Amino acid sequence: MIKVDNVVRNYHAGETVVKALRGVTLEITKGEFISIAGPSGSGKTTLLNLIGCIDQMDGGEISIKDEVISTMKKKEKTNFRRNNLGFIFQTYNLIPVLTAYENVAFVLSLLNLPEKEVKERTMAILKEVGLEGMEHRRPSRLSGGQQQRVAIARALVKNPEIILADEPTANLDSDTGREILELMKEMNEKHQTTFIFSTHDKMVMDYASRLVMLHDGQISSDERRK
Amino acid sequence: MKFLISLAFKNLTRYKRRTLITAGAIAVGLMMYIFIDSMLMGAEIESVRNLKWFETASARILNDEYWENRFQKPMDLNISSPDKIIKTLDDNGITATKRMVFSGDLILNAEDFGEDGNLAATVTAIDPTRDFDVFNFGTTLVDGRFLEPGEDAVLLGSWFAEDIGAEVGYWITVVTRGNGGFYEAMDLEIVGILNCPNPNVNRQLLMMPISTADEYLAMEGAVTEINVSLPENADVNMEVERIQGMLNGDNLTVMSWEAMAVDYLALAEAKRGGTSMILFLIFIIAAVGISNTMLMAIFERIKELGMMRSLGMSNTKIRLAFMFEAAGIGVIGSVMGVVLGIFADMFIVNIGIDYGFLLRDMDIGYRLQAIFRGVWNPGTMVKAFFMGIIISIVVAYLPTKRALKMDIPSCLRHQ
Numbered sequence A: 001m002i003k004v005d006n007v008v009r010n011y012h013a014g015e016t017v018v019k020a021l022r023g024v025t026l027e028i029t030k031g032e033f034i035s036i037a038g039p040s041g042s043g044k045t046t047l048l049n050l051i052g053c054i055d056q057m058d059g060g061e062i063s064i065k066d067e068v069i070s071t072m073k074k075k076e077k078t079n080f081r082r083n084n085l086g087f088i089f090q091t092y093n094l095i096p097v098l099t100a101y102e103n104v105a106f107v108l109s110l111l112n113l114p115e116k117e118v119k120e121r122t123m124a125i126l127k128e129v130g131l132e133g134m135e136h137r138r139p140s141r142l143s144g145g146q147q148q149r150v151a152i153a154r155a156l157v158k159n160p161e162i163i164l165a166d167e168p169t170a171n172l173d174s175d176t177g178r179e180i181l182e183l184m185k186e187m188n189e190k191h192q193t194t195f196i197f198s199t200h201d202k203m204v205m206d207y208a209s210r211l212v213m214l215h216d217g218q219i220s221s222d223e224r225r226k
Numbered sequence B: 001m002k003f004l005i006s007l008a009f010k011n012l013t014r015y016k017r018r019t020l021i022t023a024g025a026i027a028v029g030l031m032m033y034i035f036i037d038s039m040l041m042g043a044e045i046e047s048v049r050n051l052k053w054f055e056t057a058s059a060r061i062l063n064d065e066y067w068e069n070r071f072q073k074p075m076d077l078n079i080s081s082p083d084k085i086i087k088t089l090d091d092n093g094i095t096a097t098k099r100m101v102f103s104g105d106l107i108l109n110a111e112d113f114g115e116d117g118n119l120a121a122t123v124t125a126i127d128p129t130r131d132f133d134v135f136n137f138g139t140t141l142v143d144g145r146f147l148e149p150g151e152d153a154v155l156l157g158s159w160f161a162e163d164i165g166a167e168v169g170y171w172i173t174v175v176t177r178g179n180g181g182f183y184e185a186m187d188l189e190i191v192g193i194l195n196c197p198n199p200n201v202n203r204q205l206l207m208m209p210i211s212t213a214d215e216y217l218a219m220e221g222a223v224t225e226i227n228v229s230l231p232e233n234a235d236v237n238m239e240v241e242r243i244q245g246m247l248n249g250d251n252l253t254v255m256s257w258e259a260m261a262v263d264y265l266a267l268a269e270a271k272r273g274g275t276s277m278i279l280f281l282i283f284i285i286a287a288v289g290i291s292n293t294m295l296m297a298i299f300e301r302i303k304e305l306g307m308m309r310s311l312g313m314s315n316t317k318i319r320l321a322f323m324f325e326a327a328g329i330g331v332i333g334s335v336m337g338v339v340l341g342i343f344a345d346m347f348i349v350n351i352g353i354d355y356g357f358l359l360r361d362m363d364i365g366y367r368l369q370a371i372f373r374g375v376w377n378p379g380t381m382v383k384a385f386f387m388g389i390i391i392s393i394v395v396a397y398l399p400t401k402r403a404l405k406m407d408i409p410s411c412l413r414h415q
Helices: A044-051 A074-084 A100-109 A115-128 A144-156 A174-191 A202-207 B002-014 B016-056 B067-072 B082-091 B158-164 B210-217 B236-246 B262-299 B302-310 B315-350 B378-405 B408-413
Strands: A002-013 A016-028 A033-037 A059-064 A085-088 A162-166 A194-199 A210-215 A218-224 B059-063 B095-108 B117-126 B141-144 B153-157 B171-177 B183-194 B206-209 B225-229 B252-256
Touching (some): A002 A044, A016 A044, A033 A044, A044 A194, A044 B408, A074 A085, A085 A144, A100 A115, A100 B002, A115 A144, A174 A194, A174 A202, B002 B016, B002 B315, B016 B262, B016 B315, B059 B236, B082 B225, B117 B171, B158 B183, B183 B210, B206 B210, B262 B302, B302 B315, B302 B378, B302 B408
Parallel strands (some): A033 A194, A033 A210, A085 A162, A162 A194, B153 B183
Antiparallel strands (some): A002 A016, B095 B117, B095 B225, B153 B206, B171 B183
């Protein structure tokens, strides 16, 4: 489903070139619950950004569902993200002026769906992530865990085949982090959505069905757990 | 689209302080624009009125060659039968009055003025029985009385009287040359002081009865000009042509007030250009303020912007969301600006600003003596309202464009 072939990404800091990814090759199949792990600066987020079509690679090729994304133009990438990918961020990144319901519905409004369908799908997903009755709360009136649940609902509501989560539990305490991972796992199994998440937390790695370790921009191990 | 509008509205209420500060900057700019426009438009309208009421009348009949030589004030380039012309005009429903303008030396004696002296002066001889039908001196008397036909008397403008230290009851002597070139000295009593709202007139006004001047200067009924009053809504140029037709080619010409005040009109036009520049600068200042706050508003939401872009929101829609927000600020600022402008206009229209201290000794071109009063101009208010919105949108466009140039990972990392 996702093919990452010899991908290279360099960053330029003044005259210094930082090699974030040095020829990463990886294949991910549908429905995987895969963790990209490694220490800070190992290239986890860079790899996630490249798969998520929000960054440009310097070499190699990535294809998702047989579409080569590395050669796509900006607008094509935007459309691709809108239709195929869901994102969960470390700091939730909810729109503070919108309620939980509106934050989720926002993604569907980008797909120009009828209002009735937007409402039904939004309410259903919020119920699924355990936020029934909190639809009208703004992020400031939700706990960190609840905010991340809204973010998960926002990522799932358009039924994407792939969800990318960059350190989704890093801002949460361990109990809440565990709850969030349980929820992600549940959604992965229920919807057969491919979850790719980055982490450097041992507890989070334990939840993954496949653990890809990165070190200095290269894959140091690729282990299937179950 | 509905979502974008709702998001923009919610963001306006999210940053209440910023919204109010930016809207306030727009409001102050628009208020200034409305206020200055009202004041200058009022000054122009009043100047034109004062010009016609005290200086040029609506139109003037002159000897064909007089206008070219007007600075010499030639007595021989005159109208020989003014009463016949005035009668013809009267028969056609047009009010007119004759005047004789000549230059002379004004001699001041020590007995009245404390010391002897003399200065050049322009004397306007008027027909006291008709002059106030054409000109508006009727309400300007501040001391003494008006002129009577045939008396050896003068009226002075209040600033002129002040400058020479004249008071009612003082005597002056005017030395001039009569028709044919002989010298004549006229002893005249100051019987009244007029405070004319037209500063150009008030600075040098010296009026005497035309019958007295006629006798002293042997004009035999001839005058240098006939001034015509036309209704406010009359087409002056058409009326000028009509009057010209009544003169039967007597070597006379009719000039409209616009033709006589060509210098003033050119000056007013130049002032309008200058005013537009001032107004443009006011808008630039407001625009810089708005741009700055919009820039801050956009940059503090870079992360949010990155999130929206990663979720697949197009740059066009993001730009549109910020444009709606800016338009919202523009609407609030414009409403506030127009309301403030109405209050400012209420002051300038009803009370005005007294620039007497400035205009007393300085000629700025406007025919206003002291108080600048504004006029209501709904057109400017409507224009200001829409300009406020358009400027807000335009100045929000550039920072949004700049922010959208950042790559998405940088946006998401932004703190």
